[in-house]
Amino acid sequence: MxxxxxxxxxxxxxxxxxxxxxxxxxxxxxxxxxxxxxxxxNLLINAEVNFVNAEEAKKLVAVEGYAILDVRDKTQYDRAHIKSCYHVPLFIENQDNDLGTIVKRTVHNNFSGLFFGLPFTKLNPDFEKSVKSQFQPQSKLLLVCQEGLRSAAAANKLEDSGFQNIACITSGLQSVKPGTFDSVGSTELQDAGKAGLVTVQGKISAILGTVLICAFLFITFFPEQAEKLLQMAPAS
Structure with a gap:
């Protein structure tokens, strides 16, 4: 027993x-x-990122004291940014000179760079370090970018680094109406992502359309003069 x-x-x-x-x-x-x-x-519990629209974002800044952190590249930031915001780009211009990067940069500049005005970039290796040098983990941060993708990616990185009070504007600054925020730059916030040939495509189409319409009307109402002009044109 x-x-x-x-x-x-x-x-x-x-x-x-x-x-x-x-x-x-x-x-x-x-x-x-x-x-x-x-x-x-002790287990670290990450807070969920708060996705808000432009009006809600404005209240977060004005009422709850959120600081605005712009994570766009320098080119878009220089075109237009919210007044008194902080700038730490998630991507920086890639100026590496290895053969692979040179080839990729050349292809990029001849297509995306030419038509859309997009710089050839790479992930900023010092992003989290730069943010931590300016903000404490308990800081309230409103992350902004042009379309909303980079701010969401930046929020995940900062969340993993211990930041718990993070908000992002859904669809980015392209969805912000003029006058919502005081801005600085040569264009409106929602247009800061537009560059390259796509910005003049509409104007070019309008000009070409006007020329073609005028030519059609000229040929229709002044056929003899139009025929003489065609005869004067050099033969190919």
């Missing part, structure tokens, strides 16, 4: 240890000795 009692005591002690993490008992030379409470490991 004594053996059974010891066995039962050991089993109960084991079960008790599983249920109670702060106290453990162990047999020591026929007696018991209480251990010190066990410290539980």
């Amino acid at each position: 004594a053996g059974i009692g010891c066995c039962c005591f050991s089993t109960l002690s084991s079960r008790s240890n599983l249920r109670t993490s702060w106290l453990a008992l162990e047999t020591h030379r026929g007696g018991t000795m209480a251990r010190k409470p066990l410290r539980r490991r």
Whole structure:
């Protein structure tokens, strides 16, 4: 019976240890000795990123004291940005000179760079470090970019780094109506992402359309003069 009692005591002690993490008992030379409470490991709980529209973002800044952090590249930031915001780009211009980068940069500049005015960039390796040098983990940050993708990616990085009060504008600055924020730059906030040939495509189409319409009307109402002009044109 004594053996059974010891066995039962050991089993109960084991079960008790599983249920109670702060106290453990162990047999020591026929007696018991209480251990010190066990410290539980602190677990980091990440807060969810708050996605808001432009009007809600304005209230976060004005009422709750959120600081605005612009994570766009320098070209878009220089075209237009919210007044008194902070700027830490998630992507920076890639000026590496290895062969692979040179080829990619050349292809990019001849297509995306030419038509859309997009710089050839790479991920900013010092992004989190730069943000931490200006803000504490408990700081309230409103992240903004042009379309909303970079700000969401930046929010995930900062969340993993310990920041817990983060908000982003859904769809980015392209969805912000003029006058919502005081801005600085040569264009409106929603147009800061527009550059390259696409910005003049509409104007070119309008001019070409006007020329063609005028030519059609000229040929229709002045056929003789139009025929003479065609005869004067050099033969190909």
